[in-house]
Amino acid sequence: MTKRALITGITGQDGSYLAELLLEKGYEVHGIKRRASSFNTQRVDHLYADPHDEAARFVLHYGDLTDSSSLTRIVSEVQPDEVYNLGAQSHVAVSFEAPEFTADVDALGALRMLEAIRFLGLEKKTRFYQASTSELYGLVRESPQSETTPFHPRSPYGVAKLYAYWITVNYREAYGLYACNGILFNHESPRRGETFVTRKITRALANISQGLQTCLYLGNLDALRDWGHAKDYVRMQWLMLQQDQPDDFVIASGEQHSVRDFVRWSAEELGIEIRFEGTGTEECAVVEAINSNECPGLKKGDVIVRVDPRYFRPAEVNELKGDATKARQLLGWEPEISVRDMCREMVYVDLELARCQALLNKNGYDVSFNR
Numbered sequence: 001m002t003k004r005a006l007i008t009g010i011t012g013q014d015g016s017y018l019a020e021l022l023l024e025k026g027y028e029v030h031g032i033k034r035r036a037s038s039f040n041t042q043r044v045d046h047l048y049a050d051p052h053d054e055a056a057r058f059v060l061h062y063g064d065l066t067d068s069s070s071l072t073r074i075v076s077e078v079q080p081d082e083v084y085n086l087g088a089q090s091h092v093a094v095s096f097e098a099p100e101f102t103a104d105v106d107a108l109g110a111l112r113m114l115e116a117i118r119f120l121g122l123e124k125k126t127r128f129y130q131a132s133t134s135e136l137y138g139l140v141r142e143s144p145q146s147e148t149t150p151f152h153p154r155s156p157y158g159v160a161k162l163y164a165y166w167i168t169v170n171y172r173e174a175y176g177l178y179a180c181n182g183i184l185f186n187h188e189s190p191r192r193g194e195t196f197v198t199r200k201i202t203r204a205l206a207n208i209s210q211g212l213q214t215c216l217y218l219g220n221l222d223a224l225r226d227w228g229h230a231k232d233y234v235r236m237q238w239l240m241l242q243q244d245q246p247d248d249f250v251i252a253s254g255e256q257h258s259v260r261d262f263v264r265w266s267a268e269e270l271g272i273e274i275r276f277e278g279t280g281t282e283e284c285a286v287v288e289a290i291n292s293n294e295c296p297g298l299k300k301g302d303v304i305v306r307v308d309p310r311y312f313r314p315a316e317v318n319e320l321k322g323d324a325t326k327a328r329q330l331l332g333w334e335p336e337i338s339v340r341d342m343c344r345e346m347v348y349v350d351l352e353l354a355r356c357q358a359l360l361n362k363n364g365y366d367v368s369f370n371r
């Protein structure tokens with residue numbers, strides 16, 4: 001029998017990789033997308049299947065995590081074997097600007113999905129994955145963080161995800177639902193949203209190398225994160241739902257690096273040597289040498305990164321480093337892509353995009369909407 005999966009957040013970074021993985025495994029994949037005024041399915045367009053094709057195994061449904069009726073209707077129609085709740089307002093800084101919306105989507109959205117499963121009497125059939133996060137640890141009490149480390153979230157996003165974490169545990173304990181939390185540390189890829197720090201860096205430095213931008217403005221360069229590749233992490237989301245018993249797992253690389261490191265690596269991939277100078281809000285990155293003939297317009301002494309306090313957060317998560325021993329032992333977790341390889345892949349994809357844009361500009365083409 002073909003297994004059926006339902007993914008909320010299918011149009012996001014993880015949703016797109018997970019959909020690919022499940023299709024490869026022979027699943028019928030259903031996803032929930034939000035109505036938007038412009039296309040928001042770019043990350044899954046390559047998976048699109050003509051709905052007139054009887055054999056189509058990829059189906060998108062309109063719905064929203066703030067709208068119980070749409071969720072219940074979709075769960076009822078799909079009768080999924082597995083639900084992956086990846087949908088979220090996932091930007092930590094934005095959650096300070098929109099705390100109520102973040103709580104509605106990230107906390108109550110998880111509850112609404114669980115209730116849809118329970119209300120429809122599917123609690124013995126449907127397995128549930130909740131996209132929990134290392135942001136639960138927030139003000140870290142011990143390092144590295146494991147499944148037993150106490151939580152202390154530091155943002156409306158983290159607090160909303162704390163509710164989602166516990167309601168998932170509660171439905172497991174109260175109703176015997178097969179429900180798991182994946183406590184995933186930061187994971188990135190060329191499909192990462194453009195305002196998360198890694199992608200912001202690779203995109204901006206690629207643009208700078210092609211003369212499309214002069215300076216990148218960042219917030220806290222000292223923040224320490226445990227980064228991995230999204231492709232490696234979605235495999236674990238699936239594996240968690242294939243075990244005999246439901247459980248919660250930390251997924252992390254166990255390596256810790258600073259935002260400053262990520263800037264340096266990205267510049268290196270482009271053949272740009274930089275030196276950080278100054279401290280605090282005066283800190284900046286200056287070009288020391290250019291070891292590439294593909295950086296038109298860039299010269300020694302140019303300041304290409306500056307600190308802008310507008311990107312500081314009201315409360316920061318200064319450091320994260322995960323201990324994924326449990327996942328290594330029980331799920332056979334072994335990441336295949338190193339953080340440096342991931343950075344290289346992101347830089348090259350953004351460099352290709354920047355080169356295309358530079359070529360269009362050079363030849364006088366304007367492909368924007370606002371002509």
Ligand code: NDP
Nearest residue numbers: 009011012013014064065086087088090131133184186187
């Ligand atoms: P993205 O921001 O790339 O994707 C979020 C997805 O949620 C998008 O498909 C978005 O739709 C959808 N979404 C947002 N609001 C709603 C809503 N109201 N109703 C339905 N769908 C909605 O996140 P990632 O793929 O990076 O992360 C996936 C999940 O994992 C998220 O829950 C995130 O919080 C969590 N997580 C991520 C980590 C990471 O490092 N990437 C680490 C730990 C946890 P649209 O495209 O229309 O905006």
Ligand code: GDR
Nearest residue numbers: 090092133134135185186195196197198218219220223311
């Ligand atoms: P994070 O990711 O908050 O860890 O949440 P993000 O990439 O946004 O920030 C990482 C660290 O970099 C610092 N930083 C900046 N961040 C952004 N976005 N923009 C900047 O200009 C900037 N300058 C410095 C931040 O202060 C922070 O310390 C991500 C999301 O995917 C969550 O959904 C997920 O739960 C966690 O990872 C694990």
